[in-house]
Amino acid sequence: MIQKKVCMVGVFGTGKTSLVQQFVQSKFSEKYHSSVGVKIDRKVVDVNGSAVTIVLWDLAGRDEHEDVGASYLRGAHGVIYVADGTRKETCEQIADLRRVATAAAGPVPGLIALNKCDLVGDWKLSQADEEALRANGPVFRTSAKSGQGVEQMFLAMATVLVAPTQGAR
Amino acid sequence: MQGGIDVYGATDVGLKRDNNEDHFIIAGIRKSLDLRQTSLVDRSAFDALRGPEAQLLVVADGVGGNVGGERASETAVQALAEYVSRAAGCFSRFDTEAEQDFLADLEGAVRKAHERVRAIAEDRTPPATTLTMVTFVWPRAYIVHVGDSRAMYLHNGRLRVLTRDQTMAEAMVDAGALTEEQAARSSLTNRLYSALGADEMVPVVGLVDFVPGDVLLLCSDGLTKHVNDQRIAEVLATFGSAEAMTKALVADALAGGGTDNVTVVVARMVG
Secondary structure (H helix, E strand, O other), rough: OOEEEEEEEEEOOHHHHHHHHHHHHHOOOOOOOOOEEEEEEEEEEOOOOOOEEEEEEHHHHHHOOOOHHHHOOOOOEEEEEEOOOOOHHHHHHHHHHHHHHHHHHOOOEEEEEEEEEEHHHHOOOOOHHHHHHHHHHHHEOOOOOOOOOHHHHHHHHHHHHOOOOOOOO | OOOOOOEEEEOOOOOOOOOOOOEEEEEEOOOOOOOOOOOOOOHHHHHHOOOOOOEEEEEEEEEEOOOHHHHHHHHHHHHHHOOOOHEEEOOOOHHHHHHHHHHHHHHHHHHHHHHHHHOOOOEEEEEOOOOOEEEOOOOEEEEEEEOOEEEEEEEEOEEOOOOOOOOOHHHHOOOOOHHHHHHHOOOHHOOOOOEEOOOOOOEEEEEEEEEEEOOEEOOOOOHHOOOHHHHHHHHHHHHHOOOHHHHHHHHHHOOOOOOOEEEEEEEEOOO
16 A cells, blocks of 8 residues: 655644644544644545555644754655644744755655634735745645645645656656 | 663552552563674674664553453553564664554554453453553654553653543543543543553554653653652653662652552663
């Protein structure tokens, strides 16, 4: 079976763990748990008739004590960058997180989960800010709480990871 | 001391219980090929077989308050020692694929141990046990956790809990049905929603990289009922050896009341 390692990366509290939990278990926890190290989950998805195991590495968020663990990113096939629409600063760090991830994992596919879209009325982003995010990859509006956009985002990543690369034999 | 890690463990029946339902193991896992003689000039192929040693650390806390709990934790620990030593056969050379397979094998070993515990009961209700297992291949610790025993680590003077208790109280807090304060007072803190041998067994898999100076602690809830995180951090930060840390924490648990069996395993990273 095809197996792909996908890392979840972002500032603390953006909802990385909740997105994984919603995708894998269809659950949402009201309580915030700060992650330590890496939590690993896996889910088998169907991509164009092929079973693909996505192994999700949920990395502890960047905070004032710890940076993103570059050693955990090595060997990743794809990276999902998670930002919180209600905290503009989490979006502003995406470009730097992408730089860190690319240095560790190489130029692997990446996409952005712009999370907490159930709170879109509280978002601090302008249309231009959201457009600027797209410079770092495709942007998916997600809500780990309601599930909106979550399945689509992970399936998009799986599809990209198994898509043939032009020139490959 | 084993391969740059100073490890020590201890268990105590406590002051209120008649028997000890906790079990632990600390084991080194090595390649089995022992080259005695060869005509080969290039022996580099054998270097990897002498390569890094893996460590297996396990704490299990039997559930049930009877002999069944003791048997459950004993069975789980024995089964894991057997299955993990097989799974760890490739531990010296991890590429991405091998590491994913290794993680799946560790989880598979826990599932097999779960089946072994369930088989104890034959046609009766099976006993159950918690499990916190760390397979350590420097600098990475692979953690599989079920129940409410804990793994914590001290890094840069800061104590972090690596596991989450799989209790009904925690589940209620997650669902927003109880506040943390209400949960702490609730009898649901003693009820596990997931354990080896139980109807529900939900292994949680994670990993963390260590650096010299870090300290890893595995413990049964007989420690955390009586010793708070601040004191645990103080002991891990100030005592000079894994043995001294372990003995101090067990002594603190007993001094705090010793209402449950207490088991502590400490691994101190020395580089």
